Amino acid sequence: MNAADIAWVLISTALVLLMTPGVAFFYGGMVPLRSVIATKMQSFASLGFVSLLWAVCGYSLVFSEGNALIGGLHYLLLEGVGMEPSATYATTIPHVLFMLFQATFAIVTPALITGAIAERVPFKTWLVVMCMWSLLVYVPVAHWVWGPGGWIAAMGGLDFAGGMVVHMTSGFAALTAAVFLGNRTSFKPDETNNFSSLMVLLGATLLWFGWIGFNAGSALAANGLAAQAAATTILAASSAMSVWMICDWIIHGRPTAMGAAVGAVVGLVAITPAAGYVTLQAAILIGMVTAVVCHYVTRFVKTKLKTDDTVDVFACHGIGGLMGSLLTAVFSTTAINPAGADGLLYGGTKLFVANLVGSCAVIAFTMVMTYFVFKCVSYIMPIRVSEDVEKSGMDANQHGERAFTLR
Numbered sequence: 001m002n003a004a005d006i007a008w009v010l011i012s013t014a015l016v017l018l019m020t021p022g023v024a025f026f027y028g029g030m031v032p033l034r035s036v037i038a039t040k041m042q043s044f045a046s047l048g049f050v051s052l053l054w055a056v057c058g059y060s061l062v063f064s065e066g067n068a069l070i071g072g073l074h075y076l077l078l079e080g081v082g083m084e085p086s087a088t089y090a091t092t093i094p095h096v097l098f099m100l101f102q103a104t105f106a107i108v109t110p111a112l113i114t115g116a117i118a119e120r121v122p123f124k125t126w127l128v129v130m131c132m133w134s135l136l137v138y139v140p141v142a143h144w145v146w147g148p149g150g151w152i153a154a155m156g157g158l159d160f161a162g163g164m165v166v167h168m169t170s171g172f173a174a175l176t177a178a179v180f181l182g183n184r185t186s187f188k189p190d191e192t193n194n195f196s197s198l199m200v201l202l203g204a205t206l207l208w209f210g211w212i213g214f215n216a217g218s219a220l221a222a223n224g225l226a227a228q229a230a231a232t233t234i235l236a237a238s239s240a241m242s243v244w245m246i247c248d249w250i251i252h253g254r255p256t257a258m259g260a261a262v263g264a265v266v267g268l269v270a271i272t273p274a275a276g277y278v279t280l281q282a283a284i285l286i287g288m289v290t291a292v293v294c295h296y297v298t299r300f301v302k303t304k305l306k307t308d309d310t311v312d313v314f315a316c317h318g319i320g321g322l323m324g325s326l327l328t329a330v331f332s333t334t335a336i337n338p339a340g341a342d343g344l345l346y347g348g349t350k351l352f353v354a355n356l357v358g359s360c361a362v363i364a365f366t367m368v369m370t371y372f373v374f375k376c377v378s379y380i381m382p383i384r385v386s387e388d389v390e391k392s393g394m395d396a397n398q399h400g401e402r403a404f405t406l407r
Contacts, residue, residue: 001085002092004222009093009101012217016104019210020047020111026203026265027115029196030258030311032186034393035119036195036403042126043111049127050110050134054103058134062142063089063102068151071143075099088148090220101217109138109166115311116174120181120384123398125377132373133173137366141169145358152361157354158332158340160229161218163273163324164355164362171318172363173370174309175301180374183308185387195403197257204261208237211268215275225337229275232283233268239287240267247295262316266294269320273355274328277340282331290323322359329355 024043028036050058060075075081078099086095110130121129144150145159152164159165186193194200215233219226244263245255270290271283278286297315301307309315329352332343342348377383389397396402 001094002221005090005092005220006094006097008222008226009090009097009217009220012213013097013101013104015210015213016101016108016217017047017210019104019207019214020044020108022203022206022210023108023111023115024203025199026207026261027118027311029199029201029203030115030194031118032193032393033195033403035395037401038123038394038398039114039118041123041399042114042121042130045123045127046107046111046130049131050107051103053131053134054106058106058139059099059102061135061139062147063099065148066143068149068154069143070140071147092221098220101220105162105166105214106134106138106142109162109170110134112166112170112313112317113174113177116178116309116313117181118310119184119186119390119394122382122385123394125381125383128381129373129377132377133370136373137169137173137369138165141165141362141365144362152354152358155354155357156341156350157358158277158328158351159273159325159355159358160276160328161215161272163269163321163328164358167269167272167317167321168325168359168362169366171314171316171321172366174313175307175318176367176370177374178307178309178314180371181384183306184310185390187308189302189306194258197261200258200261204264208264208268211237211272215272219276225276228280228336231280232275232278233271235280236271236283236287237264237267239284240264240270240291243288243291244295247292251299262298262312263291263295266291266316266320269317270324270327272321273324274331277328277332277337277343279331279333279336282327286324286327286331289327290320293323294320322363325355325359326352 024040028040031039055078060073061071064072064074066072081095081099083094085091090098142165144152145165212230216226216230241264245260248255248259267287270286294315297319298312330344332340333346341351344352
């Protein structure tokens with residue numbers, strides 16, 4: 001084992017764990033004051049429930065030997081996951097550390113969905129949906145891409161840190177959930193009713209900080225590839241944020257703090273699958289192109305589709321992850337990572353086909369299974385709060401608390 005690798009992945013695990021509270025602050029600032037706690041709690045709860053689910057069977061179903069579609073039960077209840085390195089993954093760090101690092105990815109993914117269903121789903125219902133969705137959507141897709149024998153990996157697909165696994169699953173699940181639930185009674189496509197842009201900026205800052213562990217930590221070693229992934233992450237976020245503000249300037253006449261925060265997150269999402277495979281110059285282009293596309297999609301979903309994806313999860317994570325996966329297959333080069341593949345720009349076509357087919361499969365599977373989960377849960381418990389609760393706010397009704405008490 002390598003002490004530097006262990007230290008870096010320990011730090012990265014802590015950084016990625018910080019992203020889930022970051023999501024809570026990011027989303028909490030974008031909803032009305034009456035439902036800030038309820039929105040944040042839906043994200044924060046993932047730290048508890050999904051962590052336990054991961055320990056019981058999630059890790060085993062993703063990372064133990066199985067078949068092309070799902071892993072086995074060799075690590076059930078973390079049996080055999082100890083302080084020695086894994087024979088398959090991350091051979092310079094303890095197996096238990098690799099498991100913990102991967103747990104933080106499983107935790108943050110369902111938390112991302114919550115922004116699309118704000119002020120509609122009872123907390124108890126969300127806990128059931130979150131656990132079912134994690135097992136039926138996240139776990140299989142993670143195995144397809146990262147697990148031993150997973151079919152997308154076997155095709156030659158590349159996803160360095162979760163473009164397909166984390167962002168496409170959560171983003172397309174968010175769209176499905178928003179359509180299934182219907183719009184809030186207060187929904188107006190051309191208006192925002194956010195509580196605090198300062199809270200949004202705080203959340204974006206925590207996410208950007210944590211994303212260094214998310215992407216650079218996925219090198220699973222303290223080496224040059226980790227440094228490259230950190231650099232591509234920062235550059236893509238910077239370019240996307242800058243382009244997003246320019247788009248706001250052109251279309252709306254002025255940039256906003258919330259728009260800048262969203263733009264940065266879009267860049268972070270887009271570079272996630274590519275971080276360890278592309279050049280610094282490519283990272284800047286990926287951030288710029290994805291920002292333009294996602295900026296348009298955010299407006300299209302609300303004003304054309306009239307869909308209440310409250311904080312634009314689909315546009316930022318679903319479309320951002322899709323763009324990142326496809327652009328990875330364009331800009332990837334073995335000059336950066338010999339363990340990767342050459343993309344279209346360098347004469348390779350296999351990677352593009354694999355990532356395109358894999359992305360389409362992830363989209364279809366995620367949307368069908370997300371609908372299935374929400375439909376099943378709707379038969380056994382209320383899937384939406386009442387109109388009165390929605391109007392008065394979910395904080396007092398669901399948690400008996402208020403974000404602020406004015407005296």
